[in-house]
Amino acid sequence: MTPQATGASLMDPGRPLILVTGATGYIGGRLVPRLLAAGHRVRCMARNPDRLAGRSWPGAEAVKGDVSDPASLAVALEGVSQAYYLVHAMSEDRPDFRDRDLGHALVFAAACAKAGVQRIIYLGGLGDPARQRSEHLASRQEVGAALGSTGVPVLEFRAAVIVGSGSASFEMLRHLTERLPIMITPRWVNTRCQPIGVRNVLGYLTEALEHPEVSGIFEIGGRDILDYRRMMLGYAEARGLRRLIIPMRVPLPILSALWVDLVTPIPLELVKPLIEGMTTEVVVRDPRALEVFRVRPMAYKEALALALERLDEDAVETTWATSLSREQEEQVLGSHEGMFLERHHRHVKAPPHVVFDTFCALGGENGWPAGNWLWQIRGLLDRAFRGMGMRRGRRHPRQLRVGDPVDFWRVEALEEDRLLRLRSEMKLDGHAWLQFTVRPEGAGSRLEQLAFFEPHGVLGLIYWYSMLPFHLFVFPGMIRALKRRAEAAVTESRPGA
Incomplete structure (x- = not known):
């Protein structure tokens, strides 16, 4: 089976072929057009390629594939030089999500080794493994290790909260701030975080192809280190809102998740891992990314202003909801716009x-x-x-x-x-x-x-x-x-x- 192009190829057929998994997702859907604009040959893999119909991605190929299916991966990886791994089960509210994520990564790593892929580029999560309290963040780091288990070099970027229109964590904080003049919040609002603008994340992922020899773990973050309380107050200031936030002890984390599920458009299966992750400090401890890559992280206020500008102009490229499977979409009541x-x-x-x-x-x-x-x-x-x-x-x-x-x-x-x-x-x-x-x-x-x-x-x-x-x-x-x-x-x- 030969992958079919979504449009006439505009790229030099002699250039290396790049595979993007998770092309229907929040980051993948924004990365593909930027790779194409940079002149790369791109193949997009999705469990249902029909969901890519209507995208303005001339020259990109669309192929059906599943990270749990070696046969479909063999087709998707044919002739691929480097592969982006942008798939995870964060939105799947299942007790075995960690094993599933790990299993998918091992299958993908084996398929890449068999296909002769030169490097895997992966976007994971920040957090000190020695102080990890979030099962989902721990899983993200396990996936990075699993991708390199077959010997294929892996370039792993680790990021905290991504500030951008449509990002699940940003939309959760945005809607809490918009809708609640007074917030009695759990103590996780005092946890330190190093948020990064989505443009910076895409800058790192795109520039990665200019450094084919680079591998290893690179921690990436924005210019500011804030706690979640200051992030929400910063949003309120940008929107001209007056907000009072009172941290207190909440005995059961699920109570926080249920309240956020009620007040914001983010569904419970996404809220639970997001809140769990907010109990762990996520800041850059190794700044080597600033030495290797040209990306210069923006301040939180700048990233926030860009996100609000996109929302005001109705120019949101992708949302957290775009990454949900067809079955999940049938069950979710909500969208990034509130x-x-x-x-x-x-x-x-x-x-x-x-x-x-x-x-x-x-x-x-x-x-x-x-x-x-x-x-x-x-x-x-x-x-x-x-x-x-x-x-x-x-x-x-x-x-x-x-x-x-x-x-x-x-x-x-x-x-x-x-x-x-x-x-x-x-x-x-x-x-x-x-x-x-x-x-x-x-x-x-x-x-x-x-x-x-x-x-x-x-x-x-x-x-x-x-x-x-x-x-x-x-x-x-x-x-x-x-x-x-x-x-x-x-x-x-x-x-x-």
Whole structure:
């Protein structure tokens, strides 16, 4: 099997081939375009290469591969000079994650040795092994050692909190600071940390290819050493917020994790290892990276300003959520922007244009296919709070264009035979969207339905959780009804039907 290119190759075929594992992840998704811009030949490996569709990465190859599967790795590593290992199981809330991470690293190391790979480049975690209290940070360092177990040289960068729009640890601190004027926090807020800007991390990873002879462990960090309390207060200052943080003893770490899971969009399976890691001091003890590489770390305030600028411009490249597997995505309610989400998928035995026409006919006199009475009650509540309610209906019973009202929604985006996104104009403590996407799948289509909600403060959180019982009925029922309607439309259009 030969890996297929996602676009015409623009790179010199004589240049060494670079493999990036975890190309759908937070760091991998940002690294690939930078490697391409530097003129490198890049192959991206993902368990589901379809998730790379739509990326503006001309010249990159996409190949299906799994770090636990030697056969797929043999294909992905064919002809590869150097390989980035950017895969880990931090988001998998399983008791055997440490063994799984170690096993995957050993399989990958053996495959690299067999394929003749010259070097593995790995991004791990900071922390003094002698004082390690975090199982996840210990696992990251074990993975680095396992990657070098078969004799292939390894260049391992170890970093602490990565400050960048979409980074899980940064988003957790950001949302805690945004939403809580007064925080009674566990004592881990006093733990020292050396945060590093995501641009600096990408700078180290990209420049690594200019030093093919360099291997070993390099600790990387930003210019400042802070505790997490000062990081949150620094964020508050940058946003013009006044915040009071009161550290105290919390008897069970899981209580902190549950609270963060409630207040922020980061799901519990990510929150638990993040908080566990925050109990361990993570600072650079060996500054050799500054001697070998040209990267000059930025101050925390500078990295913070760049992250906020990206958020304000809606120019976030990747998020922590991009690294989740398809199965995990189905289970997670949340996204980096502070949005909760509910996603549903269905295979529909109808072509995309029929499915598209079906969901474009929602609302107005056509009504809503599941719990229409609940939609009407919600409209009445909206009117009671001086909102528009459901009275606007829609301009045309079947046709839509951007800007059209659909009851208390407005069409925000419309792509023929592919996508419809509705923005809520209800009175509520937050912003809400409802999006439908359809794409070809086999002899039919794959329909995806997404409900987004960005809460504003505690009232927004209360609203979202109070609506969840109704969501269990409304949203699954809606996508089932859309599937039935689209398939019925196909049956009715057949000759003799």
